[in-house]
Amino acid sequence: MQPIIRAHDLSKRYRLGRDESYHTLRESIARSVGAPARMARAILSGASPAGAGRAPERHVWALRDVSFDVMPGEVLGLIGRNGAGKSTLLKVLSRITEPTAGRVEIYGRVGSLLEVGTGFHLELSGRENIFLSGAILGMTRAEIQRKFDEIVAFAEVEKFVDTPVKHYSSGMHVRLGFSVAAHLEPEILLVDEVLAVGDAAFQKKCLGKMGDVARAGRTIIFVSHNMAAIESLCSSCLLINAGRLEARGEPAQIAMRYLAAELRGAGGARSLADHPGRRGDSVPAMTSIRLFCEGPQPSGVVRMGAPLRATVEFRAPHPIRPVLGLNLRTAEGASLFGVSNRWTNEGIDAPRISHGTITCAFDSLPLMPGTYQLDVYLGDFGDPSRDLDVIRDAISFEVIPADLLGTGILPNSGSGPIFWTARWINGSAA
Amino acid sequence: MITQLTALEHRTQSAACTPAKHADAPAAPHVVIEAGRGSLGGALIELWRHRELLYFLTWRDVKLRYKQTALGILWAVMQPLLMMLVFTALFGRLAHVPSDGVPYPIFAFAGLVPWQFFQTAVSQSGASLVGNAQLVTKVYFPRMAIPGAAAGAALVDFAIAAALLFAMMAWYGIAPGLGLALFPALVALLAIFACACGLWIAAINVKYRDVKYALPFVLQFWMFATPVIYPVNFVPATWRWLLLLNPLTGIIGGFRAALLNRPFDWAAIAVATALTLGGAAYAAWSFRRMERDFADVI
Numbered sequence: 001m002q003p004i005i006r007a008h009d010l011s012k013r014y015r016l017g018r019d020e021s022y023h024t025l026r027e028s029i030a031r032s033v034g035a036p037a038r039m040a041r042a043i044l045s046g047a048s049p050a051g052a053g054r055a056p057e058r059h060v061w062a063l064r065d066v067s068f069d070v071m072p073g074e075v076l077g078l079i080g081r082n083g084a085g086k087s088t089l090l091k092v093l094s095r096i097t098e099p100t101a102g103r104v105e106i107y108g109r110v111g112s113l114l115e116v117g118t119g120f121h122l123e124l125s126g127r128e129n130i131f132l133s134g135a136i137l138g139m140t141r142a143e144i145q146r147k148f149d150e151i152v153a154f155a156e157v158e159k160f161v162d163t164p165v166k167h168y169s170s171g172m173h174v175r176l177g178f179s180v181a182a183h184l185e186p187e188i189l190l191v192d193e194v195l196a197v198g199d200a201a202f203q204k205k206c207l208g209k210m211g212d213v214a215r216a217g218r219t220i221i222f223v224s225h226n227m228a229a230i231e232s233l234c235s236s237c238l239l240i241n242a243g244r245l246e247a248r249g250e251p252a253q254i255a256m257r258y259l260a261a262e263l264r265g266a267g268g269a270r271s272l273a274d275h276p277g278r279r280g281d282s283v284p285a286m287t288s289i290r291l292f293c294e295g296p297q298p299s300g301v302v303r304m305g306a307p308l309r310a311t312v313e314f315r316a317p318h319p320i321r322p323v324l325g326l327n328l329r330t331a332e333g334a335s336l337f338g339v340s341n342r343w344t345n346e347g348i349d350a351p352r353i354s355h356g357t358i359t360c361a362f363d364s365l366p367l368m369p370g371t372y373q374l375d376v377y378l379g380d381f382g383d384p385s386r387d388l389d390v391i392r393d394a395i396s397f398e399v400i401p402a403d404l405l406g407t408g409i410l411p412n413s414g415s416g417p418i419f420w421t422a423r424w425i426n427g428s429a430a
Numbered sequence: 431m432i433t434q435l436t437a438l439e440h441r442t443q444s445a446a447c448t449p450a451k452h453a454d455a456p457a458a459p460h461v462v463i464e465a466g467r468g469s470l471g472g473a474l475i476e477l478w479r480h481r482e483l484l485y486f487l488t489w490r491d492v493k494l495r496y497k498q499t500a501l502g503i504l505w506a507v508m509q510p511l512l513m514m515l516v517f518t519a520l521f522g523r524l525a526h527v528p529s530d531g532v533p534y535p536i537f538a539f540a541g542l543v544p545w546q547f548f549q550t551a552v553s554q555s556g557a558s559l560v561g562n563a564q565l566v567t568k569v570y571f572p573r574m575a576i577p578g579a580a581a582g583a584a585l586v587d588f589a590i591a592a593a594l595l596f597a598m599m600a601w602y603g604i605a606p607g608l609g610l611a612l613f614p615a616l617v618a619l620l621a622i623f624a625c626a627c628g629l630w631i632a633a634i635n636v637k638y639r640d641v642k643y644a645l646p647f648v649l650q651f652w653m654f655a656t657p658v659i660y661p662v663n664f665v666p667a668t669w670r671w672l673l674l675l676n677p678l679t680g681i682i683g684g685f686r687a688a689l690l691n692r693p694f695d696w697a698a699i700a701v702a703t704a705l706t707l708g709g710a711a712y713a714a715w716s717f718r719r720m721e722r723d724f725a726d727v728i
Contacts, residue, residue, distance in 0.1 A: 096567065098463070098465070100465060101465050106462075108460055112569060114569065121494065123498075124490070132486055135482055136565065
């Protein structure tokens with residue numbers, strides 16, 4: 001069997017913005033005066049005006065010599081840190097942007113799903129948007145007509161097909177967008193992180209639909225940060241790091257490798273200024289999070305049963321009496337437990353401040369070795385109705401084995417994420 | 431800011447190199463993505479394959495244009511009509527600008543209808559790529575469809591305004607002659623010229639938003655430099671050749687000749703045709719070259 005996608009030495013170079021600081025006023029004026037002439041020359045020669053008369057630029061390789069084959073019917077997961085080049089690779093494969101070097105051969109029709117609701121217009125009704133978005137994603141009119149009822153039913157918007165989309169709830173909007181895309185029938189489907197939106201029930205439905213698509217024998221390339229989804233859907237996985245293909249193999253193995261690398265990089269401290277996990281309606285008040293284990297330096301590695309402190313620094317738009325909530329989850333995303341001083345009233349009489357830190361201290365963490373993630377919630381005692389800033393997967397850390405039982409024997413790794421102790425009392429038959 | 435650097439191409443199967451001759455050779459790829467130069471022919475074939483999308487985008491633009499306006503599609507006729515009234519008062523009545531022997535209002539309106547189409551098409555398609563940045567960065571289809579659809583939507587306005595023009599001709603008792611047979615060809619020529627300008631401006635606008643500020647001024651100036659509200663012979667004979675360098679001179683002159691039963695200026699139409707076709711080829715070629723950077727620059 002021959003591959004359906006064959007990528008050979010793909011590279012993509014971006015130019016970082018030129019240095020805008022002119023050294024002298026004269027130089028700056030000379031540049032402005034010369035600019036129209038240079039621009040005119042560039043435009044008339046038909047060259048991309050991008051390169052017209054610029055100071056030397058710095059470049060960054062978003063992709064570097066990436067080669068891989070994808071077989072028909074394969075579901076390929078694509079993982080890597082933010083900025084590693086995953087999205088650039090999808091954009092090159094879907095022909096939105098062109099590679100700087102290299103070559104891709106694609107033996108089939110490609111549908112790309114890089115956002116939910118591509119081409120939607122808020123002023124148009126649901127029905128009109130189905131046709132518009134369908135056509136933009138590459139469906140023919142006959143195809144859309146045939147699948148119309150199915151699309152509407154999957155999105156659960158039967159009653160609102162003729163209502164302008166601007167009156168939809170955000171959930172309905174997302175469902176309709178995904179539904180149109182899910183009914184595309186290309187031989188190759190490129191999907192970017194779209195499952196990160198919508199409520200849990202709909203996410204499950206989306207994963208189910210992707211599974212159906214995969215079982216129907218179509219080829220999927222799927223970018224996600226959700227390792228559980230990668231492991232359950234994909235037959236193979238690529239790890240991309242700094243534009244290069246770092247590893248390819250079994251999804252579970254590659255996911256482990258990625259999480260471990262992620263952890264070393266994080267080192268127990270992370271800026272929260274531009275965190276991708278921040279919930280949409282959040283005020284970006286939290287600026288950083290640091291984890292401390294037994295020493296004075298932040299650490300992303302915690303010994304089993306050791307104390308852990310999480311310190312969040314914040315800069316709020318108005319003075320607050322800070323409330324810090326933490327929700328602890330496994331690497332696969334399952335919630336373990338949550339803590340919050342909202343429930344204990346600790347700090348309810350603290351002075352209001354708009355800039356400071358709040359620390360949550362665990363005397364000992366009852367966790368088995370493995371990777372864990374923290375969701376953080378920053379609130380205000382003055383406003384019990386909602387949290388100010390919410391970040392999912394704000395930071396992750398690793399729990400390493402320790403001989404807590406004093407026997408050198410650890411509980412079975414299959415016994416779950418929680419480490420707990422108990423006592424045993426022997427009795428004799430009375 | 432991040433911008434893309436190098437140039438590349440997509441070739442569709444039809445534009446790819448000769449198929450392999452061996453019987454056991456693998457099937458030719460559906461799409462090859464690699465660095466290189468875009469072929470214009472390939473682009474036009476692809477645009478043709480996406481004609482349904484072109485239709486949907488045009489339909490969207492028409493639908494959205496007058497959404498939430500009280501007068502709706504009436505605006506399509508209001509604009510040239512109001513301009514005609516203003517110019518009739520200013521130039522026809524006060525300044526006594528000659529009008530080739532037909533009443534000034536109909537003379538002006540027959541020029542303003544095609545001009546208004548040109549202006550709407552160029553300004554709408556010029557802004558279209560930037561206005562649809564979300565599409566450009568998230569999905570692939572031939573980029574020419576976006577400015578093309580914007581110009582197509584302007585054509586709908588034009589059809590309505592042209593209907594009013596015919597009604598006015600009936601009112602004034604002006605019957606078109608045999609020249610009317612050329613009317614569709616002139617509309618096609620005007621549409622091609624408007625598309626060419628719109629395509630080129632849309633592509634430049636992606637990188638240089640200066641266009642947004644310069645374009646209204648340029649179009650205003652262009653209208654007065656074109657015999658829209660005055661006849662060609664209003665300009666001194668020694669300078670008339672300069673008017674001919676503007677394809678709209680020949681096209682709008684042709685419009686009046688076809689509709690108002692006046693003699694055609696064949697030389698002007700020939701020059702306009704040559705300039706339009708040359709301009710369209712250049713605009714399409716130039717668009718293909720600038721297109722490579724759109725997703726990265728927009």
